[in-house]
Amino acid sequence: MTRITRDQLLARLRQEIPETTPWEVADWLRDGKEITLIDIREHEEWVQGHVPGARHVSRGFLELQIEMVQPDREAPIVLYCAGGVRSLLAAHNLQELGYTNVYSMAGGFSAWINAGFEFEEPRFLTPAQRERYARHLIMPDIGEAGQIKLLDSKVLLIGAGGLGSPAALYLAAAGVGTLGIVDFDRVDRTNLQRQILHSESEIGELKVESAIRRLHDLNSDIEIKGHPVALSSENALDILREYDIVLNGSDNFPTRYLVNDACHMLGIPLVDASIFMFEGQVTVYQPANPAKGIEGGPCYRCLYPDPPPPGEVPSCAEAGVFGVLPGIIGAIQAVEAIKLIVGIGEPLVGRLLMYDALDQSFRTLNVQRDPNCPLCGDNPTVTELIDYEQFCGLPPRS
Amino acid sequence: MSTIYIPTPLRRLTNKQSRVQVEAATVREALQALDEAFPGIGERLLDANGEVKRFINVFVNDDNIHTLQGLDTPLNPNDKISIVPAMAGGTVKA
Numbered sequence: 001m002t003r004i005t006r007d008q009l010l011a012r013l014r015q016e017i018p019e020t021t022p023w024e025v026a027d028w029l030r031d032g033k034e035i036t037l038i039d040i041r042e043h044e045e046w047v048q049g050h051v052p053g054a055r056h057v058s059r060g061f062l063e064l065q066i067e068m069v070q071p072d073r074e075a076p077i078v079l080y081c082a083g084g085v086r087s088l089l090a091a092h093n094l095q096e097l098g099y100t101n102v103y104s105m106a107g108g109f110s111a112w113i114n115a116g117f118e119f120e121e122p123r124f125l126t127p128a129q130r131e132r133y134a135r136h137l138i139m140p141d142i143g144e145a146g147q148i149k150l151l152d153s154k155v156l157l158i159g160a161g162g163l164g165s166p167a168a169l170y171l172a173a174a175g176v177g178t179l180g181i182v183d184f185d186r187v188d189r190t191n192l193q194r195q196i197l198h199s200e201s202e203i204g205e206l207k208v209e210s211a212i213r214r215l216h217d218l219n220s221d222i223e224i225k226g227h228p229v230a231l232s233s234e235n236a237l238d239i240l241r242e243y244d245i246v247l248n249g250s251d252n253f254p255t256r257y258l259v260n261d262a263c264h265m266l267g268i269p270l271v272d273a274s275i276f277m278f279e280g281q282v283t284v285y286q287p288a289n290p291a292k293g294i295e296g297g298p299c300y301r302c303l304y305p306d307p308p309p310p311g312e313v314p315s316c317a318e319a320g321v322f323g324v325l326p327g328i329i330g331a332i333q334a335v336e337a338i339k340l341i342v343g344i345g346e347p348l349v350g351r352l353l354m355y356d357a358l359d360q361s362f363r364t365l366n367v368q369r370d371p372n373c374p375l376c377g378d379n380p381t382v383t384e385l386i387d388y389e390q391f392c393g394l395p396p397r398s
Numbered sequence: 399m400s401t402i403y404i405p406t407p408l409r410r411l412t413n414k415q416s417r418v419q420v421e422a423a424t425v426r427e428a429l430q431a432l433d434e435a436f437p438g439i440g441e442r443l444l445d446a447n448g449e450v451k452r453f454i455n456v457f458v459n460d461d462n463i464h465t466l467q468g469l470d471t472p473l474n475p476n477d478k479i480s481i482v483p484a485m486a487g488g489t490v491k492a
Contacts, residue, residue, distance in 0.1 A: 253486045274485040279406040281485060304484040306452035312442075313407055313453075313483060352482065356406075359416065365457045365480060368465050 017091045020103040022112040029053055036070040036077045040090045049119045051112055059090050073098045080105035123148045133175055146342040153341045154178040156243040158259055160207040162326030163249030163273050165197040170334035172215040182227040183207040194323040233385035236262040247333050248272045253307040254388035260300035264375050271336045273329045278322045278357040280329035284336050286349040297349040302370040307392040325357050400428055400473045403480045411439045426469035428479055453484040
């Protein structure tokens, strides 16, 4: 076997392997050309920044994993490293596997940066986050990728009351990166029997202020936004559109229809729950999103096309509510939100979970989308937000 | 016998019973039997046309009677009928 030097080897490979440039790769990416761009550097180099759209496969694993990344031997593949040397060697290895259209990016990531092109810094957990979320990280169903999804997610709670309290506490503890809370109410002594976000010393304060203080004390790693306003047809779309998921813990029918309609119009999944005395209901209203492959399910109007006339259904203020009940139901809402964010399990889409604290029973009932639903049916008539007080037979809100 | 699950807001009409056993061939007959046993509950469930009110759902076992045969859905012995009304919680701010 002929002995050659490293420089001779590289010179030979430069003749055998087609090289491309950062400018050419940038053009291909901008034009949407179908290329498989692979960063073959070590993990430590990758996490400090990489070309947007690149996949990471360390050179040591390249031959072992390339078929999972790109099984097509004819497909154009661009490899890059830090300076353009390792990618030449790696491209040679891929040619030996029968890949016929492999390029090495000359100058590597350094040339990319020097050319002034944008680069991405991938998300990774800080040592403090690794410690804090350790019990999530060791579960394969969540892991680092799932925890990063939680940290990148934005969840809005309608109401910081009985349902919102446990949901907010668990979502904050789980590391949901942005929590929004809509509530214009102030803490009242009668709230403390069940609304575990608030304390005696906070009676009279805005609930969002009390909630932000408690949640920040629990997890300073996340952002908490207060919206101390009454949700209305005028402001709902602007507030909700900033979030990925909405949890409904509202205490009146106009707000329930408003939140349902706004979530459907914005395509935001709604984790809905309601409670009465010893009984609770939870379900997920998931609007269809063909772009994301989401089929969608029914909405609140499919289940309850009309609200009850005022006075026909007694309120919790009149009939009472068992203090622990919202703890159970609100925690289930948090479970559903986390499942949706991480993408695990079977969400309660098209299923209504009923809980009765007295006989300690859970039942799930099937709920179908109604093709005649005025909002999500085949011929919708509700296409913008309406006057929900009027719809519910109530006088206008002053 | 079929079992009707009574939702909390209506239990004050059933002497606090959460389950009521009825002998009936259809959902309509079951609700009639319930109203005979506990007069007044029928008008809470059905509108003037005899249809289930639009803020109430009736399920036989796991399925909404809308997806079955409505009030004419036949019942088998041991079927479970659930009455599920809209609930909003809290205070109705009127």
